[in-house]
Amino acid sequence: MTERAAWTADEALEQLYAAHWRQLVRLSVLLVRDVGTAEEVVQDAFVAVHARWSRLRDPERALAYLRQAVVNRSRSALRHRAVVARHAATVRLADTQDPTPASDQREAVLDAMRALSDRQREVLALRYFLDLSEADIADTLGISRGAVKSHASRGSAALRALLQEDL
Secondary structure, rough: OOHHHOOOHHHHHHHHHHHHHHHHHHHHHHHHHHHHHHHHHHHHHHHHHHHHHHHOOOOHHHHHHHHHHHHHHHHHHHHHHHHHHOOOOOOOOOOOOOOHHHHHHHHHHHHHHHHOHHHHHHHHHHHOOOOOOOOHHHHHHHOOOOHHHHHHHHHHHHHHHHHHHOO
């Protein structure tokens, strides 16, 4: 038994929080496109894993559980946002945009990412932002490695096509 496996929930999550909080927030930002929502998603994921610590089959995989919780909670936040948008009669505030070329490029990439399917966006975010392996992505999303390869390939092709249209 390793030292980490013997940690309490408080000790383990304190270490995971210190080492991975920022990375998990960035992942969620890529999925939900809002820093405040992303921070809430990650905090909720940490609270949920803490509450279920005693039921984790393999405490060594707590980071993988956290990643999966962040992705799942990001999906839920997006679904909630869609429902609110459909039923809300509020006026959307116009985004203030930075007119710099780098900002334009960043916005073009984010717009293209938004156009991808949810699964393609998740796979590409996990692969190229967090630099996870196919096996880690498959584990995080609960899909096969073949599905990861397929979503990555199709998502990359779609992203290339969308970005070429913007040029």
